[in-house]
Amino acid sequence: MSDIAIKIDGLTYFYPADEGTAPVDVLRGLTLELESGSFTAVLGHNGSGKSTLARHLNALLLPKGGSVYVFGMDTRMEELVLEIRRRVGMVFQNPDNQIVSNVVEEDVAFAPENLGVPSPEIRERVDEALKMVGMYEFRNHAPHLLSGGQRQRIAIAGVLAMRPKCVVFDEPTAMLDPRGREEVMGIIYKLRREYGSTVILITHHMEEAARADRVIVMDSGLVAMDGSPREVFSNVEELSALGLDVPEETRLLYELRREGLNVPLCALDARECAGALAKYFKKTGDIPSGSRTERNADGK
């Protein structure tokens, strides 16, 4: 049995109501366990409760019902909050809401300073975090003169300087261009490889979710689907009903199957999809003239 990083049991949460209206239920008895060192993507349309869930993982919000245990610590215990926040770092959508200083390295030092880490160790942590996100050479720059992707990397470095065991990314790439998105995904991989961190990624980008070990789909404050990316994305109709897309390759295969082609249910990227299609057309042979080269004739 591997360790459990996060254990959520029957979690309910509602936002307080305006006068005369009923409170809005956001989480409605959600139960979930996340293994230590795992990489989980959380999908769901706006309003499905994803961000509210995320905010429970480092005690920014406290359960109205049920419980959240983080590395064995109950988030409702006030005296554990600081320790919980040390273990679980949060990265948000907009880096500009997370950056507080005019100099990159001072910004990254902000959280460890607040945690009372001794100065020499702060230096060490800041350098390490900046190297981790590939921004060390920018340590003396002003954050506001950097690109959105670079600012997001600074915000991530600020979280990593706390040396968390778990990092929750709440739509970290929503405001970034493709290059910035790739930079952030690169950091997530590195975090797992080098630190074995537990990563939770809330995203709308199906290609990003396809790279996780596990995908959880939320709907109306509950877990609607839970499995490997392949298992989850194979349910094209169910996902569409929840207002979500699937990777385009998977949708293509779905539409081809509806036309009677016996292709697989799911492909997570272009290469996998091309392989499946080539196999289909090759196995069944007789690709019409003009659409075959010598390279695929060997299979016949």
Place this chain on the structure above:
Amino acid sequence: MESNPILRTENLCHVYSAGTPFELTAVRDVNIEVHAGEVLAIIGHTGSGKSTLIQHLNALIKPTSGRVLYEGRDINESKDSIRAVRGNVGLVFQYPEYQLFEETVYKDIAFGPKNMKLGAQEIDRRVREAAGFAGVPEELLERSPFELSGGQKRRVAIAGVIAMMPRVLVLDEPMAGLDPAGRRDIMENIMGYHRETGAAVVIVTHSMEEAARYAGRMIVMDRGSVAMDGAPEEVFSHGEELRAMGLEIPEMTKLQIELQKLGIELRGTVYTLERMRDELLRLERGRRRA
């Protein structure tokens, strides 16, 4: 081009912080045309100059050198020409929901037409029509914009620009930060305005899929200059160059390249799912016949 452009830039340059150590040429010698009634996508990674470029299109910022012409007339010529272009070229910023400020949704949408000094009846007509185009339900009109969800706020902001009934609607990343269903809905609303009024739409986006789905023409910006200008099919056939500029190519074009490596050749440049499906079904029909 055969038809006269409704809007065009002529050797447009824009330099920020000129004469300081932070001098930055954001737009360099740009000549683009927007034709009446077309849907044009402007693509480029962060820092390529696309946001600076479009802010010139309704005289929000002035060129360092070069001109912007609306129906052949320099828009920065006089106060009158600036006022005229603000009514004809509507600009929706990135994250426009941060700019809502009125007490009610209705007042926010009415702000532009009011500034145009229209009569109360005409303002009312336009507010309701614009709300309809942008997908803002009637019952939200008397609510405070600050009570709305992020997606609803964005619609209100778009309605505020549509209420001026611009002949060119320019949107900077209108779908940023929305979920897939929200992105599609907002684009469908914008396209509805385009179809029903014949207005030209200029849309700045990072998403190649969305550019491919909606635009008839694409302009690719790179380091302040126009790197490509053409139909999506043409632009996407330059996959390597796009990647070198830090841009993604559409998933279906990637798939076409992978299929080609495995010996499956498709016709033309495939960049939408519909086209890919149809091409593969064509192969399938050939296979079944054989």
